[in-house]
Amino acid sequence: MMHQTIKRDGVETIxxxxxxxxxxNKKYGLVExxxxxxxxxxxxxLIALLGPSGCGKTTTLRMIAGLISPSAGKITVEGRDVxxxxxxxxxxxLVFQSYALFPHMTVAKNVAFGLEMRxxxxxDIASKVAKALAxxxxxxxxxxxxxxxxxxxxxxxxxxxxxxxxxxxxxxDEPLSNLDAKLRDEMRTQIRDIQQxxxxxxxxxxxxxxxxxxxxxxxxxxxxxxxxxxxxPHEIYExxxxxxxxxxxxxxxxxxxxxxxxxxxxIGSSTIRSTKPAGQDDVVVMVRPHRIHIDWNxxxxxxxxxxxxxxxxxxxxxxxxxxxxxYHFDVDGSEFIxxxxxxxxxASHRQRDKAVLSWSVEDTLVFGADQ
Ligand SMILES: Nc1ncnc2c1ncn2[C@@H]1O[C@H](COP(=O)(O)OP(=O)(O)OP(=O)(O)O)[C@@H](O)[C@H]1O
Ligand SMILES: [Mg+2]
Numbered sequence: 001m002m003h004q005t006i007k008r009d010g011v012e013t014i015x016x017x018x019x020x021x022x023x024x025n026k027k028y029g030l031v032e033x034x035x036x037x038x039x040x041x042x043x044x045x046l047i048a049l050l051g052p053s054g055c056g057k058t059t060t061l062r063m064i065a066g067l068i069s070p071s072a073g074k075i076t077v078e079g080r081d082v083x084x085x086x087x088x089x090x091x092x093x094l095v096f097q098s099y100a101l102f103p104h105m106t107v108a109k110n111v112a113f114g115l116e117m118r119x120x121x122x123x124d125i126a127s128k129v130a131k132a133l134a135x136x137x138x139x140x141x142x143x144x145x146x147x148x149x150x151x152x153x154x155x156x157x158x159x160x161x162x163x164x165x166x167x168x169x170x171x172x173d174e175p176l177s178n179l180d181a182k183l184r185d186e187m188r189t190q191i192r193d194i195q196q197x198x199x200x201x202x203x204x205x206x207x208x209x210x211x212x213x214x215x216x217x218x219x220x221x222x223x224x225x226x227x228x229x230x231x232x233p234h235e236i237y238e239x240x241x242x243x244x245x246x247x248x249x250x251x252x253x254x255x256x257x258x259x260x261x262x263x264x265x266x267i268g269s270s271t272i273r274s275t276k277p278a279g280q281d282d283v284v285v286m287v288r289p290h291r292i293h294i295d296w297n298x299x300x301x302x303x304x305x306x307x308x309x310x311x312x313x314x315x316x317x318x319x320x321x322x323x324x325x326x327y328h329f330d331v332d333g334s335e336f337i338x339x340x341x342x343x344x345x346x347a348s349h350r351q352r353d354k355a356v357l358s359w360s361v362e363d364t365l366v367f368g369a370d371q
Contacts, residue, residue, distance in 0.1 A: 016079070018043035018201050019064065019169060024073035026059055026225075033059055034225045037073070044199040046192065048212035051222035052248070057205040058097055060222075061171050064203060065094050077169065090169070093162035097173040097205075099154045101146040107133070107157050108142040114165040132160040135194060136187075151178035156187070163194060170195065170202040176211065188215050209249045213237065221245050243367045246286045253292075255334040256369065257285045265366065268332025270311035274366040282369035289339040291363040294327065295356040296349065310358040311336075315349055329357060 017040030026034040034056045041047050049057045062068045064075060066087040075083045082090055093114075101110050111132050115125045133139045136156035146154055155178050162170060175191070176184045192215050195202050206212055212219045213233040221228045221236060221244075229241040240246035247254065257267040259281050264271045267285055274285075313329035313336060320326075322342070327349070329336040336357060 017041060017076075018045075018078060019203070020076045021060075021064070022074045022076070024060070024063060024075070025071045026056070026063065026068070027071045032225060034063075034070075037225075037227060039220060039227070039230070041201055041203065043201055044196075045217045046195050046202045046204060046215060048216040048219045049203060049205045049222060050207065050209060050212040050219050050249070051228075052207060055222040056225045057207070057222060058173055061094075061173050061203060061205050064169070065092055065171050066090050067094075091167055092169040092171055093165055093167035093200075094171045095155075095158045095162045095173060095175045097177070099146075099158040101154055101157055101161075103146050106143050106145060107138060107149070110146070110157055111160045111164050114161065118165065128164050129160075132164040135163065135190065136160045152180065152183060155179065159187075159191070163198075166198060167200065170200045171205075172202065173205045174207070175204075176206075176208075184211075191215065213249070219249075221248065223248075240286075240365065243284055243286065243371050246365055246367075251289055251337075251339075252286045252365070253289060253336050255285050255331070255336070257283045257366075259283050259366075267311065268334060270309075270331070272309035272311070272364060273306075273361045274364040275361055276366050284367045284369055284371070286365040286367070287336075287359050287363055289326065289337045290324075292336065292338040292357050292359045294338055294340070295358065296353065297356075307361050308358050309361060309364055310356055313355050313357045315351055315353040315355065317351070318349065329355065331357070 019041040021037055021039040024034055024037040025032065037060065049060060051057055059068070063070050066082065066085060070083065074081055077090070102113065105113070108129055111129045112125050115128060120128070130139065133142055136159055138153060138156055138160065141149065141153065146157065149157065155175060159175055162172070176187050179187060188211060204216060216233065218230060218232055219236045220230050223244055229236060229245045231239070236245060236249050240249065243254070246252050255267050257265045259265050264273060265283060265285060272285070311331050313331045315327060316330045316335070317328040318325060319328070320342070324339045325342055327338045327340070329338065338357060
């Protein structure tokens with residue numbers, strides 16, 4: 001069995017994977033929707049499958065649950081091959097993207113169902129159901145039917161129903177998509193707390209990068225049935241492996257450049273550095289908007305140190321977005337957006353104002369133009 005290294009709070013631990021997907025392929029007819037997917041999840045880990053609509057997140061989750069079979073490949077739990085095992089033999093709790101509650105049963109009965117199937121006593125069932133419903137703040141609606149609930153309430157019943165059986169693996173398919181912003185925030189914290197308290201290995205499907213970054217130990221970024229990158233939120237954000245990851249997770253500026261023989265990169269009339277090795281090629285340069293510093297004193301002749309890049313820019317537009325102000329700059333025909341907190345940006349600036357933009361070499365992400 002392969003070992004994997006996971007950094008948690010800066011401490012590296014090595015362990016066997018708890019859930020592992022090896023060489024998974026899924027075809028519908030002739031169309032391949034998942035291609036050679038390999039993934040290892042450690043015990044107690046919360047891992048996000050993150051990617052745009054149609055990239056194969058639900059398909060992957062349903063294969064883990066055993067609801068659909070892979071066309072090729074193997075799924076193991078603690079080294080046991082479960083690829084051919086039926087869903088109920090896998091000890092997994094699942095929250096579907098479409099909740100799939102039993103319409104004729106009350107909320108309490110929906111949540112109790114899995115426990116009844118396992119033959120628990122009535123007293124045990126009642127107390128576990130009450131606890132699970134309290135966890136999702138639905139104790140007061142225990143006697144309602146699903147059709148008498150809002151979408152967000154149904155979603156929470158589905159979550160309680162999955163948690164109540166204390167599964168060894170929890171599979172969540174966009175479990176917060178129908179909640180309002182405030183409730184979603186609360187539920188994120190709650191799911192994370194419950195998951196950590198019970199130590200449940202969890203695969204969490206989402207297309208919301210904030211959710212993935214804020215809740216998960218690691219993120220799997222998917223695109224078109226392929227894994228683009230697997231890493232901690234910090235790695236995915238600070239060291240995106242591809243331009244797709246850089247622009248899907250967090251906002252970023254993207255400009256074309258050319259790497260010269262001396263290793264420096266030309267963007268417009270400016271020359272900048274990156275930490276990546278040299279090579280002469282067309283490249284794409286990406287910098288996060290809030291990592292750029294604006295010096296409005298454009299006459300400044302101060303040269304950047306070894307660790308900073310800079311370029312002259314002309315202000316073209318200002319957008320107010322609540323907490324932040326976005327300054328849109330023209331840099332030799334390319335647009336650079338810089339974000340500053342509203343509080344910091346008190347001075348008034350106008351179109352065509354000149355400035356010097358600077359950012360650290362560390363924050364300069366460079367990719368091949370064909371990536
Ligand atoms: N039963 C099916 N038959 C044929 N194609 C399917 C079937 N189910 C899914 N697909 C296709 O497989 C691809 C992946 O679908 P999947 O539901 O896994 O996407 P997803 O990442 O969960 O997207 P979303 O964020 O919209 O839920 C899509 O292109 C979809 O059209
Ligand atoms: Mg889906």
